[in-house]
Amino acid sequence: MPELPEVETLARELGMALVGRSIVAVEVCWPRSVAAPDPGTFVSRLTGRGIRDVRRRGKWLLLGLDGGEWLLVHLRMSGRLTVGRSDAPGDPHTRVVFYLDNGQRLHFSDPRKFGRMVLTAYPEEWLGDLGPEPLDPDLTPERLAEILQGRRMRLKPLLTDQRVLAGLGNIYADEILWRAGLHPLRRADTLTREAVARLHRALREVLEEAIARRGTTLADQRYVLPDGRPGEFAVSLAVYGRAGEPCPRCRALIVRTRIGGRSAHFCPQCQRFEHRG
DNA sequence: CAACCGACCTGTTCGC
DNA sequence: TGCGAACAGGTCGGTT
Numbered sequence: 001m002p003e004l005p006e007v008e009t010l011a012r013e014l015g016m017a018l019v020g021r022s023i024v025a026v027e028v029c030w031p032r033s034v035a036a037p038d039p040g041t042f043v044s045r046l047t048g049r050g051i052r053d054v055r056r057r058g059k060w061l062l063l064g065l066d067g068g069e070w071l072l073v074h075l076r077m078s079g080r081l082t083v084g085r086s087d088a089p090g091d092p093h094t095r096v097v098f099y100l101d102n103g104q105r106l107h108f109s110d111p112r113k114f115g116r117m118v119l120t121a122y123p124e125e126w127l128g129d130l131g132p133e134p135l136d137p138d139l140t141p142e143r144l145a146e147i148l149q150g151r152r153m154r155l156k157p158l159l160t161d162q163r164v165l166a167g168l169g170n171i172y173a174d175e176i177l178w179r180a181g182l183h184p185l186r187r188a189d190t191l192t193r194e195a196v197a198r199l200h201r202a203l204r205e206v207l208e209e210a211i212a213r214r215g216t217t218l219a220d221q222r223y224v225l226p227d228g229r230p231g232e233f234a235v236s237l238a239v240y241g242r243a244g245e246p247c248p249r250c251r252a253l254i255v256r257t258r259i260g261g262r263s264a265h266f267c268p269q270c271q272r273f274e275h276r277g
Numbered sequence: 278c279a280a281c282c283g284a285c286c287t288g289t290t291c292g293c
Numbered sequence: 294t295g296c297g298a299a300c301a302g303g304t305c306g307g308t309t
Contacts, residue, residue, distance in 0.1 A: 001302030003302065059303080111288065114285065114304080153279065160303090220301080223302075260280070
């Protein structure tokens, strides 16, 4: 569920709540949520550790700990991280709980159990295959053109490939392609210079606007901020989840199809496959 | 290299 | 109303 804007928002807001705190106890309710090390080692190495940094890489959340180790968290489809008082009401999907020195708890809740945590001194071993950050200033239009060059993949699966760019998922890939006026089935190596420039601009605009609105909370409310409030970008979605509704740009009806086993939404008028632009 | 499929999981929505 | 099928923001590994 959470993509780059959601994890970026979490990193910022969790940072305010967690940096300077320390972990006094850890409870692992669902051992498989801890990918490494084994849960016993995970708990003993975390107990008593201070949190000095919270950041994001792709869709991973990174908590920097005193002593140089990192706690990596990937929320996958249904993971949620919230901070609350000790007497917070019980959640049947709680998988891991971190007890903090100020009486608060960091809750990891995850109904589908896909989310994973890793405690490691070598985060690059887990993050090494990730492509560049879409919002990195070094990712210029020229650099994006090099990335797309020679790739025969269709744009939609390419954008969600974490080795190509880090952090895009199903929602933002659809929104970015709509903003850029590019068909999701268009082959990456067929883009003109001008089309790459549009894609580059769309990447930055969509992601920056979504971060400014603190991410997308859909109807199921699975993604929320650490204090439980929703993100506000859902109302700004142009195509995702809007099949049959008019395109905000041209009023043609949004189409939903299936690409690489995932849903894809686009405007058949604004995003023409035949256009070489 | 590119595409597709099943796994991994549970909860919610859809269609008959 | 009831019930099973289909579907969900992600990723991985194996096959074609």
